[in-house]
Amino acid sequence: MGRARPVGRRWFLSTVGRGAVGVALLGVAACSDDGSAGEAGGGTTPGGDGGGTGEQSGGTSGGSPGTLAWSRVDLGFVSAYVLVRGNEAAVVDTGVGGSADEIGAVLDEAGPGWAGVRHVVLTHKHPDHAGSISDVLAEATRAKGYVGTADLSEVDASRPLTGLDDGAVVFGLQVVGTPGHTAGHIAVFEPETRLLVAGDALNNEDSLAGSNPQFTEDETAANASVRKLAALRPRTILVGHGDPVRSSTAAQLQQLAASLS
């Protein structure tokens, strides 16, 4: 129905007298004006309540109970993700220390809350991803925690974590070994929705790129990991740093992979 924008003040004042339509349109315009609410559509972005960091995916929302849906926990310069299937959830990455409340708020919004969390997966050992692992496991009392095997010895957590290697499956997610950023870096991929949670194997701070060279342990391995991810032809990419990639995704990633030698 109609465009939300532009809704000038004058138009509003002259139209509002006719009833609710003007008010409804103004509501939509207000929503898209702040930018953040735009893409996923109404109803899913919370807006209020202090730390409201949830940015609901859209992607698969409203699907059957077995369908995977995702929400972003936007923690500022880094993001964690909540993946939901029915009333169960997996948390991928935990942000810096002190991020558990914001993750909890998104879990509540998404439905399962802390009680539904069965898995907490760290893409790698760095403190902007693993920083809140102990707080998250303290809240998610029924969850098992995981990190790539080669990073396992360098993450301190309140309960022992399980090492993951390429080819493992957790919560219906394929674990993709993507060494380079760190030796134990992993991504997770869901074949059905072609959703890739890439951690720092990719970033999208300016445009889609590989592992940030400044923080990369092995650049040759990191480039090989980008090529490996490109072969998955993801439809949606969720990155540790930057916005989700949701259009021309596979093509963008293939172009990136081809540009890296």
Ligand SMILES: [Zn+2]
């Ligand atoms: Zn990071």
